[in-house]
Amino acid sequence: xxxxxxxxxxxxxxxxxxxxxxxxxxxxxxxxxxxxxxxxxxxxxxxxxxxxxxxxxxxxxxxxxxxxxxxxxxxxxxxxxxxxxxxxxxxxxxxxxxxxxxxxxxxxxxxxxxxxxxxxxxxxxxxxxxxxxxxxxxxxxxxx
Numbered sequence: 760x761x762x763x764x765x766x767x768x769x770x771x772x773x774x775x776x777x778x779x780x781x782x783x784x785x786x787x788x789x790x791x792x793x794x795x796x797x798x799x800x801x802x803x804x805x806x807x808x809x810x811x812x813x814x815x816x817x818x819x820x821x822x823x824x825x826x827x828x829x830x831x832x833x834x835x836x837x838x839x840x841x842x843x844x845x846x847x848x849x850x851x852x853x854x855x856x857x858x859x860x861x862x863x864x865x866x867x868x869x870x871x872x873x874x875x876x877x878x879x880x881x882x883x884x885x886x887x888x889x890x891x892x893x894x895x896x897x898x899x900x901x902x903x
């Protein structure tokens with residue numbers, strides 16, 4: 760049996776949080792922890808050391824961009840794969856999310872099966888692959 764991937768899902772929409780948690784556990788080898796705002800998410804990340812975080816952008820207290828920057832700025836959490844999950848579909852929002860240090864920017868609505876595939880993809884990325892993607896992002900922005 761595959762080792763389960765521990766995923767922390769952070770979203771202030773409680774119904775969506777429950778659907779994603781249940782759906783992910785059915786879709787793959789996942790153990791899901793949830794938090795309903797950025798501060799709870801940060802605390803849960805420090806307490807549980809998840810393999811991956813799925814973070815909503817628009818949340819009270821600490822939004823997704825702020826949380827990503829905090830996590831990337833701390834040596835303990837800097838290498839955890841991060842996915843922003845949001846309804847904000849504009850290119851500048853996507854760029855802001857990727858520039859903050861997230862590995863993927865996923866637009867809602869998303870099925871648990873689709874999200875499971877993205878989680879498995881980012882967990883498999885090496886730090887070198889991640890840094891190459893950041894470099895690509897910078898080069899693409901300079902070309903525009």
